[in-house]
Amino acid sequence: MGNIYLIRHGQASFGADDYDVLSPIGIRQAEVLGGHLANLGVRIDRSISGDLRRQQHTANATLQQLLGDDQNAPVIEIDPAFNEFDADAVIRALLPDMLPEEPEALNILRNAAQHRAEFQRLFAKLIGRWLTGEYDTPGLQSWQGFVEQVQGGLERLLQQADNKQNIAVFTSGGTITALLHLITGIAPARAFELNWQIVNTSLSCLKFRGTQVSLASFNSHVHLQLLKAPELITYR
Structure with a gap:
């Protein structure tokens, strides 16, 4: 083999x-x-x-x-x-719909190196949405x-x-x-x-x-x- x-x-x-x-x-x-x-x-x-x-x-x-x-x-x-996969594209496409329930998300993602644990939590949440296919948007793989x-x-x-x-x-x-x-x-x-x-x-x-x-x-x-x-x- x-x-x-x-x-x-x-x-x-x-x-x-x-x-x-x-x-x-x-x-x-x-x-x-x-x-x-x-x-x-x-x-x-x-x-x-x-x-x-x-x-x-x-x-x-x-x-x-x-x-x-x-x-x-x-x-x-x-x-x-x-x-x-293009993680930045996933974040840009799916973040807006998540902001009402995660109002600090934009600041955390922009300063990821200073908020590693929170970045990982938010990123995992965004990936979870991406995997379902329910949040697909034009232009996003x-x-x-x-x-x-x-x-x-x-x-x-x-x-x-x-x-x-x-x-x-x-x-x-x-x-x-x-x-x-x-x-x-x-x-x-x-x-x-x-x-x-x-x-x-x-x-x-x-x-x-x-x-x-x-x-x-x-x-x-x-x-x-x-x-x-x-x-x-x-x-x-």
């Missing part, structure tokens, strides 16, 4: 003007992951990333530590199907549309894959959540409860043969735990 390693990007710049940039901790997380995979003797035959900068930067930093200057290292393939995007990426990957390959996919938490939903049949709301626990640069492993895919492991971050450095275990 082949292996697909789903790797969540390193810590991004939460609360900054540009979220789509790895923080210094995020870069370190990716380097630690690459070194850990090298120590385990993991062979990567193909590497795929979404086209977001935080995903590609994680891929480059991880593979540099894993493969060094190996001239035969696989080129990182880019497939935007493995991008994260629906949850079902996002799932179909991710499914298309997985199907393309499998069509091109050899059953003995180890494939690394550098992606994001929402994308991993959609894959959990597709592969295990877990309900979207339950899948997102797991989403909030996905650690930056964690590994989830899928086993595949042909078009048959199963979940082998989820959210492993032992590479960070072994360092006994709690600051490296982050969720955004």
Whole structure:
């Protein structure tokens, strides 16, 4: 059987003007992951990333530590199907209807870095509405549309894959959540409860043969735990 390693990007710049940039901790997380995979003797035959900068930067930093200057290292393939859903668009589209019951929401969301717990509560509430499909608005990608995007990426990957390959996919938490939903049949709301626990640069492993895919492991971050450095275990 082949292996697909789903790797969540390193810590991004939460609360900054540009979220789509790895923080210094995020870069370190990716380097630690690459070194850990090298120590385990993991062979990567193909590497795929979404086209977001935080995903590609994680891929480059991880593979540099894993493969060094190996001239035969696989080129990182880019497939935007493995991008994260547009969280900002979800917030902009669904927040107005929620303001009557959450009058402080706008201030909290604008100052997320200073209100992390409240931001998470409000964001989870907005995502819950998005998942139902009852609040879909023109121009906003629906949850079902996002799932179909991710499914298309997985199907393309499998069509091109050899059953003995180890494939690394550098992606994001929402994308991993959609894959959990597709592969295990877990309900979207339950899948997102797991989403909030996905650690930056964690590994989830899928086993595949042909078009048959199963979940082998989820959210492993032992590479960070072994360092006994709690600051490296982050969720955004």
